[in-house]
Amino acid sequence: MRNRIRKGFTLVEILIVVVILGILAAIVVPQFTSATQDAQVGNIRAQLKSLQNQVELFKARSTDGQYPDLVGAGWDVMIDPNGDGDITDGYIKEAPRNPFNNSSTVAAAAAAGNGWHYTRATGELGACYFDESTSELTPGTP
Template identity: 45%
Template sequence: MATRTRRNTGFTLVEILIVVVILGILAAIVIPQFTNASEDAKSSSLYTQLQTIRSQLELYQIQHNGAYPTLAQLQDDTGGGTGDQWGVMINKTNVSGTIDAANEFGPYMQQPPKNPFTNLSTVVAGTAYTADLDDGWVYDAATGSIWACGFDEATGTYSSTSGS
């Protein structure tokens, strides 16, 4: 009589552990690549957004006899009612910057811009970039310059700490 030898099929515990370790190593290599791509996309979006905001501030200045919006005018949330500010940029204004739907200038933006790193549209006074992440934008009314809070354009990096 012939005897049959039974052969066990399947994977051993050691083989399964080796596969799990290899998958873990691959995940450790691949996941940071996607994280960097996400931050690069935010940075690229922010550069474009800053260019748009700056060009609209220049247009406002040209149409308002050389005057940039004051900080108070940017902090006004008239029309939006959401507390997002940017009143004179998202509403029609007259030559002196008074908001009224019947006026001839603007709106310069459809909605208040949000800083993609802080997800805020609030505007604060300043004369340079700040690492503070408690607001959306830093604005110098004397020069019409604007910077994104938490984002250093010179290095293309953002701060990940809050100022409060």
């Protein structure tokens, strides 16, 4: 009889490797999920700061000293403030999208499907699904 040289792994060795990989995946995957949400929060914060600055600049340059009517006119009033088709005099290049729901819609109050909520009297601009006081995304709560 010949002695066979065993090559390969036993079932037990393969199972041990699979279990170790499963444990590592259980540790690593939630960290990536958290990193994605942190990136969305950072993106919203940066957009809000930039947009708020542009809204204030609009008011400062406005002849009537009013904040822009984002709810009525949408972002177009910030892209082409003179309505002459020349966007080089605008405050923003394009309508910003809320990174959480990819919506650029502006409404007077936070509601499902809207990207932003805005109060013209005060110039206060906020992102739907984002709580600025805690800097947390609030899924299901615009």
